[in-house]
Amino acid sequence: MSEPELPPDLKDAVRFHGHFCPGLAIGYRASKVALERLGAQRAKDEELVAIVENDSCSADGVQWVSGCTFGKGNFFFRDYGKQVFTFALRPTGRAVRLALKPTEERPPLPEDDRATLADQMLNAPAESLFTVTELVIELPKAASICSSVRCERCGEPVMSTRTRNVNGRTLCIPCAQRQEQTAEK
Numbered sequence: 001m002s003e004p005e006l007p008p009d010l011k012d013a014v015r016f017h018g019h020f021c022p023g024l025a026i027g028y029r030a031s032k033v034a035l036e037r038l039g040a041q042r043a044k045d046e047e048l049v050a051i052v053e054n055d056s057c058s059a060d061g062v063q064w065v066s067g068c069t070f071g072k073g074n075f076f077f078r079d080y081g082k083q084v085f086t087f088a089l090r091p092t093g094r095a096v097r098l099a100l101k102p103t104e105e106r107p108p109l110p111e112d113d114r115a116t117l118a119d120q121m122l123n124a125p126a127e128s129l130f131t132v133t134e135l136v137i138e139l140p141k142a143a144s145i146c147s148s149v150r151c152e153r154c155g156e157p158v159m160s161t162r163t164r165n166v167n168g169r170t171l172c173i174p175c176a177q178r179q180e181q182t183a184e185k
């Protein structure tokens with residue numbers, strides 16, 4: 001089977017993700033549509049945020065194309081198990097929400113036929129794949145950088161907002177959990 005010729009940015013996304021699959025294609029296309037609707041560029045900083053309602057392959061397509069990444073703090077994972085993606089601009093909250101249509105209401109995205117998958121994902125009209133809604137959302141909090149303190153049990157530096165006070169000692173979360181487990185016994 002001949003490999004489909006993919007646009008360079010999709011090739012890069014495939015390299016990042018490791019393989020070309022329907023999920024990656026969904027995240028890729030959803031992000032492209034969103035950037036276009038919002039008139040936005042790939043995020044350099046936190047001016048664009050993505051809220052992704054699943055942790056499947058599509059999340060990598062989103063991170064690669066939109067520049068909203070886990071590490072930058074402008075990628076928000078909501079564990080809802082839905083192929084729904086919301087992209088929003090700071091500071092206005094102007095957003096676009098894309099919900100992948102149910103299988104029976106959209107063109108097929110075959111896992112085993114990469115040419116068809118690529119063709120559908122790149123060329124099918126956005127509205128045939130997704131329900132697209134423009135809206136204004138309440139933005140998630142921006143990433144904050146906090147100073148670190150040392151955990152009084154393991155001695156490792158830990159962000160001050162992620163410590164727990166256990167019997168007057170400032171502990172990191174794993175140490176606090178271990179302490180509680182030991183105390184229960």
Ligand SMILES: [Zn+2]
Nearest residue numbers: 021023024057
């Ligand atoms: Zn995949």
Ligand SMILES: [Zn+2]
Nearest residue numbers: 151154172175
């Ligand atoms: Zn610790």
